[in-house]
Amino acid sequence: MVAGGLARAAGHAIYALTIDYNQRHRIELDSAVRVAAMLGAERHVVMPLDLTRFGGSALTDDSISVPKNGVAPGIPVTYVPARNTIFLSLALGWAEAVGARDIFIGVNALDYSGYPDCRPGFISAFEAMAAQATAAGDGGGTFTIHTPLITMTKAQIASEAARLKLDVSQTWSCYDPPANGKPCGACDSCRLRAKGFDEAGLIDTLLR
Amino acid sequence: MVAGGLARAAGHAIYALTIDYNQRHRIELDSAVRVAAMLGAERHVVMPLDLTRFGGSALTDDSISVPKNGVAPGIPVTYVPARNTIFLSLALGWAEAVGARDIFIGVNALDYSGYPDCRPGFISAFEAMAAQATAAGDGGGTFTIHTPLITMTKAQIASEAARLKLDVSQTWSCYDPPANGKPCGACDSCRLRAKGFDEAGLIDTLLR
Numbered sequence: 459m460v461a462g463g464l465a466r467a468a469g470h471a472i473y474a475l476t477i478d479y480n481q482r483h484r485i486e487l488d489s490a491v492r493v494a495a496m497l498g499a500e501r502h503v504v505m506p507l508d509l510t511r512f513g514g515s516a517l518t519d520d521s522i523s524v525p526k527n528g529v530a531p532g533i534p535v536t537y538v539p540a541r542n543t544i545f546l547s548l549a550l551g552w553a554e555a556v557g558a559r560d561i562f563i564g565v566n567a568l569d570y571s572g573y574p575d576c577r578p579g580f581i582s583a584f585e586a587m588a589a590q591a592t593a594a595g596d597g598g599g600t601f602t603i604h605t606p607l608i609t610m611t612k613a614q615i616a617s618e619a620a621r622l623k624l625d626v627s628q629t630w631s632c633y634d635p636p637a638n639g640k641p642c643g644a645c646d647s648c649r650l651r652a653k654g655f656d657e658a659g660l661i662d663t664l665l666r
Numbered sequence: 667m668v669a670g671g672l673a674r675a676a677g678h679a680i681y682a683l684t685i686d687y688n689q690r691h692r693i694e695l696d697s698a699v700r701v702a703a704m705l706g707a708e709r710h711v712v713m714p715l716d717l718t719r720f721g722g723s724a725l726t727d728d729s730i731s732v733p734k735n736g737v738a739p740g741i742p743v744t745y746v747p748a749r750n751t752i753f754l755s756l757a758l759g760w761a762e763a764v765g766a767r768d769i770f771i772g773v774n775a776l777d778y779s780g781y782p783d784c785r786p787g788f789i790s791a792f793e794a795m796a797a798q799a800t801a802a803g804d805g806g807g808t809f810t811i812h813t814p815l816i817t818m819t820k821a822q823i824a825s826e827a828a829r830l831k832l833d834v835s836q837t838w839s840c841y842d843p844p845a846n847g848k849p850c851g852a853c854d855s856c857r858l859r860a861k862g863f864d865e866a867g868l869i870d871t872l873l874r
Binding site for chain 2: 503505506507508509511512513514515533537538539540541542543544546547548550551552553554555556573574575577579580583584586587588589590591592593594595596
């Protein structure tokens with residue numbers, strides 16, 4: 459949501475892309491629809507892509523549990539193999555099809571879970587690859603992968619949401635939503651989100 | 667098929683991946699199932715990913731016709747935006763999930779249609795990106811994108827199929843299959859295939 463808000467603030471028309479990868483926290487797809495509408499997206503594609511066929515992650519394989527004991531060092535089992543590579547590749551394809559050259563992704567390399575595909579080195583390498591990958595590139599077009607949140611802390615991201623007057627109650631972060639429809643409060647994603655709002659001195663209206 | 671045959675000949679176990687991108691020539695999916703079986707694949711995933719939601723290609727938008735007047739210079743309208751980037755990203759995800767490190771793709775930069783994502787520069791850039799993209803890479807693992815056909819002519823590829831005793835009657839190339847279930851004979855893909863078999867002095871048993 460904050461990356462999209464910054465794209466809009468920079469004057470871009472929004473073509474929102476959400477991947478329904480049959481994730482454990484599919485409830486985030488409902489949030490994505492609301493967020494795209496709030497951002498005034500020209501279009502919003504929710505693309506089904508069933509990554510549970512590959513598995514290899516707690517988010518795409520029900521036999522692997524989501525850790526609940528606190529954020530640990532190293533890459534956690536919630537890492538989905540090549541997920542952001544797949545997401546950015548799809549964004550690249552859609553961008554080329556609609557004539558867009560700016561791709562925004564809300565990855566974050568501080569206060570994050572240790573995923574390799576959230577780091578600046580990965581993003582730079584993807585951008586270099588994208589320059590070779592398309593017909594648009596052949597015509598001299600270049601694609602820019604914008605990562606406005608990559609060096610922010612979660613507290614800074616919460617503050618940006620407030621500054622942009624974005625309604626965070628409509629967002630979702632929890633990896634393992636209980637049956638009651640509330641965030642679990644114990645997974646890494648819940649913990650990092652709570653830490654961000656706490657440090658920013660802001661209320662997370664999703665939890666009200 | 668030939669890239670897979672060469673992977674098998676090199677001693678690799680085959681995990682075959684086919685993307686059902688709602689392509690105009692969906693009939694190729696049936697061929698893919700037969701080819702994977704003939705190659706003795708350990709597994710074959712046919713992954714649905716509806717790229718007609720993005721459009722931008724004669725293969726994914728019915729309002730754009732497949733050219734039938736001969737192979738022309740430049741990138742044709744059958745180019746699908748970022749298609750091989752998307753395919754390789756999915757292959758990377760599945761490879762990481764199953765512990766594979768070798769990815770084979772049958773791209774060809776000679777006797778081809780001019781697609782940017784079939785060229786050596788693209789493949790190298792993808793490999794460099796993949797090295798930054800995964801948890802396996804963090805652990806020191808490296809992914810190799812094998813393109814055994816990239817510098818072959820279509821005639822050489824036809825000869826390789828014969829050498830490997832692969833049954834080409836079970837493959838499919840045509841972009842715009844008529845209702846009779848036979849290749850159209852006029853699209854670029856049919857023309858390049860025919861040229862290859864002709865130059866190799868071999869019979870294309872698909873046409874018998």
